[in-house]
Amino acid sequence: MANPFPIPLNALRAIEIVARRGALAPAAEELGVTIGAVSQHLRRAEDRLGMELFARTPQGIKPLPALVQVLPQLTGGFTQLQDGLASLTGAHEGVLNVTVGSVFASRWLIWRVNKFSALYPGLEVRLTVTGAMLDLSRPDIDCGVRYGDGTWPGVDVSLIGGQDYQPVCSPLIRDRVKSPADLAHVPVIADQTSMLDWPAWLTKAGLDPALPLNGPVYSDASLAFDAAISGQGILLAADMMTADAVSDGRLIRPFDLPVRGKRGYFLATAKGRREPKKLGFFRDWLAAEVPASVLGYVHQNVPNTATLAPFSK
Amino acid sequence: MANPFPIPLNALRAIEIVARRGALAPAAEELGVTIGAVSQHLRRAEDRLGMELFARTPQGIKPLPALVQVLPQLTGGFTQLQDGLASLTGAHEGVLNVTVGSVFASRWLIWRVNKFSALYPGLEVRLTVTGAMLDLSRPDIDCGVRYGDGTWPGVDVSLIGGQDYQPVCSPLIRDRVKSPADLAHVPVIADQTSMLDWPAWLTKAGLDPALPLNGPVYSDASLAFDAAISGQGILLAADMMTADAVSDGRLIRPFDLPVRGKRGYFLATAKGRREPKKLGFFRDWLAAEVPASVLGYVHQNVPNTATLAPFSK
DNA sequence: CACACCGATATAGAAAATCTATATGGCAAA
DNA sequence: TTTGCCATATAGATTTTCTATATCGGTGTG
Structure with a gap:
């Protein structure tokens, strides 16, 4: 079968633009190259096709009748390609689908994602809040932010924070928890979904x-959190998740004694997948936002000279 | 304004073909490149766009839903470009428009152009027969074959033949023209349009x-020719134009004394124009056919070991 | 379990295409 | 006659694309 494009597609595009715009200069501008480059495209195409496409007149370059006749087809073709490509990239770039746990969502991300949206208007973050991590290889899921040791099969991870944890409680029961030994005498809230390690602490x-x-005992992490805030007992929680409540006084860290665990919050992606730009934007934003949020939102908007925490993949 | 094509058009074409054909191998075949080249196109495009377009599965490569959705648009776009380009080149390649004089047409070309058409089926020769040469810069005229000294303004020429000329007459009056001096006693046919030079002869x-x-005296060259063939007198004519009639006995060259003039038949084209391929085919054909026709059609189909006459531009 | 095959990927370097910079030509207007 | 505009041609730099080759992952078969 003969080659349907005996001239380069770039040349055909140059031809279409020159024919439509009527001169080399506007065509060069539209293509983002010099006038000489456009002129060469036309000449090489004419030589390759063995025919002239344009008349060179004192008033400038003019498409010959045969080209004028097929110009609507060429313009239509390039327009369809352009629109198709815009649809493809637009549909993709517009939404970031993230699977997260309820604590991360309700205690951290929801309060901050507006900053991400402000930075990337036109890019909407959609959260799928589930107890277990979804299958990240699904084409409609871009990534997850999950708590764990990061050794999920078929997943690439990068730690974003949340390794430190310690007991927190409401100021209402401040007098009852003056030392760690007091834990034997006050209610300790158990979150069945929690992976935090009381014995280690x-x-x-x-x-x-x-x-x-x-x-x-609660089977839902958010409810356990609310119970702690309302003064029902001591809760062992990740510092990252309690920072906001501590910063505005809803919670206190009675012993001020954090422990660093092996687990943490990870940005998780399907192994072997290329990273979309929008995911890169999200990754970069997390890398800046997590360290900045360490002291909780009350302190986050003041100037902070602390360097960003190392952010490993 | 953002670049409407953030990836090369070649890459977009590769994407469309792979999505439509379902694998790299048939796409590579359609594109006329190796599988590696196609794979690279896809990968570079995905990296440039910051998104994946295909899922790599054990069963092979599969377009992702977003690409499947815009594929009709991409396929439609390339089809329009292809069809437009085919129309452009087909419309042009299909017809060769030539302006010629009546003698050249009626005494030479008409009897031979079937050979050209046989060589180039799909390429139709259209003759515009006029007394004076048409304006060759007209876009609907490809070339002319005209008799003269070749110094027409705005015209490039190449001599094809017809410089020699001499008297011819019908065998019916053979006995009356035994020597050149007999010209004073027999009718000499005058063609008012002729540029041939009796005094030189x-x-x-x-x-x-x-x-x-x-x-x-005739005002039409073809009528003058017919008068000579019917025995009405002697006509001074170019050998090239009389060769056929001489070869089949309708005319004789009573003195067998040709003269070489400064004029001749020229293939003429508009100065400064690029030469379409179809015109090149015609030029090449003339370069072979004119020398081959020197002895007239009766002798032309026998094996001829004569080398081609030099064909100058 | 080992091997062969298939389809795709990655890479280095060669080849081709495209671009920029520059000089030049033709024409019209001042 | 000079100047400006539009287009062209050319050399060489830069970028893109290609080929050749080695490799990977998965599947099927012996």
């Missing part, structure tokens, strides 16, 4: 890691 | 260049 605090801890 | 024949020549 107790060890760090110099207590028996098997110290019995009693209190209300 | 008479000088070559050893006669007074001012020898009075009398006979019927």
Whole structure:
């Protein structure tokens, strides 16, 4: 089968633009090249086709009748390609689909994602809030932000923060928790979904890691959080997730004794996938926003000379 | 204004073909490049756009939904470009418009152009037969074959033949023209449109260049020719134009004494114009056919070991 | 379990295409 | 006659595209 394009597509585009615009200069501007480059495209195409496409007159270059006749087809063709490509890139660039846990969403992201949207208008973040991480290889999911040790199969991860954790409680029960030993006498809120390690913290605090801890039990992390804020007991929580409530006084860190765990919050993506630009924007934004939020939102808007925390992939 | 094509048109074409054909191998075949080249087009495009367009699966490469959605537009776009370009080149390549004189047409070209058409099926020769040469810069005229000294303004020429000329007449009056001096006693046919030079021939024949020549006068060259064939007198004509009639006996060259003039038949084209391929085919054909026709059509189909006459531009 | 095959990918370097910079030509207007 | 505009031609630099080749991952078969 003969080659349907005996001249380069770039040359055909130059021809279409010159024919439509009527001169080399506006065509060069539209193409983003010099007038000489456009002129060469035309000449090489004419030589390759073995025919002239334009008349060179004292008044300038004019498309010959045969070209005028097919110009609507050429213009239509390029317009369709342009529109198709715009639809393709627009549809994709417009929405970032993220799967997150409820705590990360309700205690951190929801309060900050407006800043991301302000930075990237036209890019909408859509959260899918689930207990377990969704299958990241789904084409309609771009990434996840999840808590764990980051060893999920088929997933690439980069740690964004949230490794430190410690007990928090409402100021209402401040007098009842003056020392770690008091944990034996006050309610300790249990979140069944939590992966945080009480024994590790107790060890760090110099207590028996098997110290019995009693209190209300919740199957939903957000409810456990609300219980702590309302004064129902002590909750072990990631510093990153409690920073906002601590900064505005809804919670206090009674012992001020954080422990660094092996787990943390990770930005997770499907292994082997190319990274869309919009995901890169989100990654970069997280890399800046997480360190900046360490002291909670009350302190976040003041000038901060601290360097960004190392952000590893 | 943003670049409407953030990826090369070649890459977009590769994407469209792969999405439509379903694999790299058939796409590479359609594009006339290697599988590696197609793969690179896809990858570079995805990186440039910041998004994936295809899913790589064990069953092979599959377009993602967003690409599937715009594929009709892309396919439509390339089809329009292809069809437009085919129309452009087809419309042009299909017809060769030539302006010629009536003698050249009726005594030479008409009898031979079938050979050209046989060589180039799909390429139709259209003759515009006029007394004077048409304006060759007209876009609907490709070239002319005209008799003259080749110094027309705004015209490029290449000599094709017809410089030699001499008297011819019907065999019916053979007995009346045994020597050049007999010209004073027989009718000499005058063609008012002719540029041939009786005085030059008479000088070559050893006669007074001012020898009075009398006979019927025609304003149309074809009629003058017919008068000669019907025995009405002697006609001075270009050998090239009489060769066929001489070869089949309708005419004789009573003195067999040709003279070489400054004029001849020229292939003429508008100065400064690029030469279409179809015109090049015609030029090449003339370069072979004119020398081959020197002895007239009766002798032309026998094997001829004569080398082609030099064909100058 | 090992091997062969298929389809795709990555890379280095060659080849081709495209571009810029510059000089030049032709024409019209001042 | 000079100047400005539009287009052209050319050399060489730059970028793009291609080929050749090695490799990878998955599947099917012996």
